[in-house]
Amino acid sequence: MTAFRQYFEDNPEIFAALVAAIAILGGLLGSVIGAKIQANGGRAQADAAQKAAEIAAEAQRVAALWNVRQLQVAEFIRCVREAVATSQRLYEAEPDDQELRQLVHAAYQAIEFKAAELILIATEEVVxxxxxxxxxxxxxxxxxxxxxxxxxxxxxxxxLYLSRDMETARAARVAQNVLNAETGETYESRTRALRGVPGLSETLAHELAVNSGGGNRLQWIETGGRKSNVLEEKLAELVRATRTMLRSEDDVAPATPEPRRRWWRAA
Incomplete structure (x- = not known):
């Protein structure tokens, strides 16, 4: 050590050059370390930004799907009720009302279309x-x-059968006896008896002559009522399944995300 010190004391210009070299190397090393730290910090920021973007995109996708599911189910239920209301008008319309039949057909086509849309986006239970x-x-x-x-x-x-007009009521009773007869009555005889009832159109007389058998109306009303109850049960089940799909019972208030930590504060 004494020899080295004596050497540098005898050669101060070499000592000065060595000190300068050490300073330069130290500066370069510091720059490299600083750049590395900065690069790591940049990558951390980039990763955090990418993760935040992915979370935001997923949240938007979920929110959009939730809205679409809600609207489509509501629209499906509305179409079902509208179609049923339209079809029930057939119980009050003339048998040859083709315009009404076309409306009923179109209403049920709308249901099928909405069902097809739901099959693509709803959960299996709802489908x-x-x-x-x-x-x-x-x-x-x-x-x-x-x-x-x-x-x-x-x-x-x-x-007409219960009409206060005696002639109308009497003709209706005669026709009813013909309709109730199990044997011996042909379509022609049934039609002839029904045509004799004042106020009964040709179309209705034909419908009764072909399809009526006495008491059928009550049976049809009962059958239609039973099928209507089945539909209402399915609609109620659909509402329950949809509420489960949409998590309607959950707390839907948005949670506040944890503040993102800066890379230079991470420990």
Whole structure:
């Protein structure tokens, strides 16, 4: 050590150059370390930003899906009720009302379209109930299509049967006896008897002659009522399944995210 010190004392210019070299190397090392720290910090910030963006994108996707599911189920239920209300008008319309039949057909096509949309976005539980609801609605529609015109004809005939006009009531009773006869009465004889009832149109007379058998109206009303109850049960089940899918019983208040830690404060 003494020799080294004596050497540098005898050669001060070499000592000065060595000190300068050490200072330069120290500066370079400090720059490298600083750059490394800064790079690590930049990567941490970038990772945090990417994660935040992914969380935000997922939250937006979930919110959008929630809204679409809610709207589509509500629209499906509305279409079902509208179609049922339209089909029930068949019990009050003339049998040859083709315009009403087209409206009923279009209303049930709208249900099928909404059901197809829900199948693409809803949970499996909701999809199963939607399909069951669609089936129940279509059975109710078919019942109205098949029985509505004759039920309407029988309702009109019943009012005429109970009419205070003696001639009308008497003619209706004669026709009723013909309709109730189990044997010996042909379509022609039934039609002839029904045409003799004042206030009964040709179309209604034909409908009764072909399809009425005495007491059928009550049976059709009972069948239609039973199918209507089934549909209401399916709709109630759909509401319950949808509330589960939408987590309606949960606390939906948005949670405040934890403040993001800066990279230079991370320990």
């Amino acid at each position: 199963n109930v939607v399909e069951a609801t669609l089936l129940a609605a279509e059975e109710l529609e078919q019942e109205a299509m098949d029985s509505g015109p004759t039920a309407h004809a029988e309702a009109v005939f019943t009012r």
